[in-house]
Amino acid sequence: MHTPRTGLLALTLALCAAGTQAGDIEKAVDYRQGLMNVYVYNVTAMGNMVKGKTPFDPTAFARHAKDLATAARLDLLAGFPEDSINDESDADDKIWLDWDKFQQKNQALRKESARLAEIAKGGDETAMKTQFKKTAKTCKGCHDNFKH
């Protein structure tokens, strides 16, 4: 039976559901952008050393490499629930249209950053710079495909 009252109830429930969903998406966006900030902070610090913008400090480099590898182990994909796009997000639709590829890109970051952290322990500047470039390519590789 459809009365104004049940109609109002249905509308209220629908709005509540929409509100929860919007809240969840906002949380997910905050989370993934937060995690990206953690990546960026460490990648930038290492990149500045590689480019000679700041002096090469193997100990600091190794610390950033370790933190990047640690952050890469966090569940980034959880920050991309289906169609979690809002006005604050640069995420591209292709993420959900080609989820397998997106996952592979995430795995590439994990693999290369773990290798970078391992190499950085050894303190060989040339090896660190070479592996840094491979790691940074995984950022670019993903952004080229999935960020607009």
Place this chain on the structure above:
Amino acid sequence: MHTPRTGLLALTLALCAAGTQAGDIEKAVDYRQGLMNVYVYNVTAMGNMVKGKTPFDPTAFARHAKDLATAARLDLLAGFPEDSINDESDADDKIWLDWDKFQQKNQALRKESARLAEIAKGGDETAMKTQFKKTAKTCKGCHDNFKH
């Protein structure tokens, strides 16, 4: 010898240094706020289960506990270079006036979240909830002292 030209050079260098410093502070603030977002995402998901706002799912809880412990191992303190306060920041001056205490609070989060991740592997709901509360207290313990 102080000529207008050397004066200009000194001024330019000073402005560049100030610019770099401002950029570094902005990066540090973005980093620490990003890392806080990662904490918040995981703490909120577990908190909602503990409060019964969402169904208790031990597997999801354990995943969030593991990610919180992993994120807590990252170098949060690097996000607080001396006097890195800007308009976007809720950080309180007391952080730098009582750095030892701030470090202790960070250690408390690391310790309790590591314990939470360990307990969560066992799947005992009561134990998980008890340890979650201890972990959440370390957030509050730090915010009460150092966030305004």
